[in-house]
Amino acid sequence: MPARYLVTGGAGYVGSHLVRALAVRGDAVTVIDNLRQGHRAAIPEGVRLVEADLADTAAVDAVLADGPWHAVFHFAALSLVGESMREPFRYLLENAGNGIRLIKSCVRHQVPRFVLSSTANLFGAPETIPIAEDAAIDPGSPYGESKRMIERALVWADRVHGLRSACLRYFNAAGADPDGLLGEDHDPETHLIPLAIDAALGRRPELQVFGTDYPTPDGTCIRDYIHVSDLADAHLAVLARLDHASVTYNLGNGQGASVHDVIRTVQEITGRPVPHRIAPRRPGDPPVLVASSARLRRETGWAPRFPELRAIVRTAAAWREAHPAGYGD
Numbered sequence: 068m069p070a071r072y073l074v075t076g077g078a079g080y081v082g083s084h085l086v087r088a089l090a091v092r093g094d095a096v097t098v099i100d101n102l103r104q105g106h107r108a109a110i111p112e113g114v115r116l117v118e119a120d121l122a123d124t125a126a127v128d129a130v131l132a133d134g135p136w137h138a139v140f141h142f143a144a145l146s147l148v149g150e151s152m153r154e155p156f157r158y159l160l161e162n163a164g165n166g167i168r169l170i171k172s173c174v175r176h177q178v179p180r181f182v183l184s185s186t187a188n189l190f191g192a193p194e195t196i197p198i199a200e201d202a203a204i205d206p207g208s209p210y211g212e213s214k215r216m217i218e219r220a221l222v223w224a225d226r227v228h229g230l231r232s233a234c235l236r237y238f239n240a241a242g243a244d245p246d247g248l249l250g251e252d253h254d255p256e257t258h259l260i261p262l263a264i265d266a267a268l269g270r271r272p273e274l275q276v277f278g279t280d281y282p283t284p285d286g287t288c289i290r291d292y293i294h295v296s297d298l299a300d301a302h303l304a305v306l307a308r309l310d311h312a313s314v315t316y317n318l319g320n321g322q323g324a325s326v327h328d329v330i331r332t333v334q335e336i337t338g339r340p341v342p343h344r345i346a347p348r349r350p351g352d353p354p355v356l357v358a359s360s361a362r363l364r365r366e367t368g369w370a371p372r373f374p375e376l377r378a379i380v381r382t383a384a385a386w387r388e389a390h391p392a393g394y395g396d
């Protein structure tokens with residue numbers, strides 16, 4: 068019998084790339100997604116989709132009762148840092164509340180393994196780069212705080228109930244499925260790479276560069292862009308670790324790219340200029356966020372297949388050129 072996995076938020080950007088990786092391996096996958104941000108068209112054939120909100124504990128319980136499950140992957144969440152600064156309690160109540168309720172249901176239904184999409188936003192404005200797992204936690208937003216609360220709930224779920232978990236703190240997820248079947252389709256889109264590509268393709272107004280007076284070589288913020296398929300691979304790589312103990316990993320490429328680096332790369336890949344103008348800083352943006360993923364590499368053997376920014380932008384641009392309306396739903 069194939070291994071059975073439950074993926075919350077499996078119709079979303081990162082979740083859908085994991086669902087596809089599991090389905091390609093021949094695993095049996097069930098997705099729970101409320102389709103507020105996710106897309107039905109991102110779910111491959113043969114994968115069961117339960118359209119439900121995680122706040123609906125009866126629906127979640129009914130799915131979990133139909134075990135046994137090899138692991139639960141928890142992606143479903145509100146994920147806009149800026150929005151969370153305007154609506155902190157919505158993020159804390161919805162993200163942390165739903166996450167903790169899901170963990171409780173997993174314990175009740177004897178799920179042995181749990182993998183959480185966590186975030187680099189836990190580290191606020193870190194002093195040491197690259198950022199390792201033991202860097203000081205000081206969430207930069209209610210979004211980051213909500214993920215921290217779920218991480219803490221998982222510590223207690225392990226200590227009290229023996230639920231093993233992996234917290235994966237993503238840096239900047241980017242790019243698209245190299246086979247062109249999945250991509251990034253957010254509404255609203257706030258991320259740099261898809262906005263820069265759309266500006267180059269003439270589908271959006273000029274890109275705003277949020278601040279050129281940061282203490283970085285070219286004055287723009289530096290981020291660690293990691294290919295979404297590499298993120299998906301890391302979820303598979305950590306599963307074996309959970310036979311021994313719960314784990315926490317920072318998950319990035321380990322190299323930084325500035326906003327200007329991204330603009331230049333998008334210009335090279337699309338062959339078109341990226342119209343842009345200088346705008347004020349965006350509140351809450353730290354100057355530099357680059358991960359150390361040394362622990363993940365050492366302990367699991369994971370390594371990114373697409374570490375180059377060019378490959379990340381190439382797959383993202385291919386998706387957006389082929390899907391002008393995204394998933395079209």
Ligand code: UDP
Nearest residue numbers: 257258259262275276277288290326349352
């Ligand atoms: N950024 C920008 N213009 C935009 C969107 C983003 O200059 O329209 C910058 C942003 O300030 C940050 C970087 O690009 O330094 C990456 O932002 P994104 O929103 O993609 O990811 P984040 O780092 O906020 O998770």
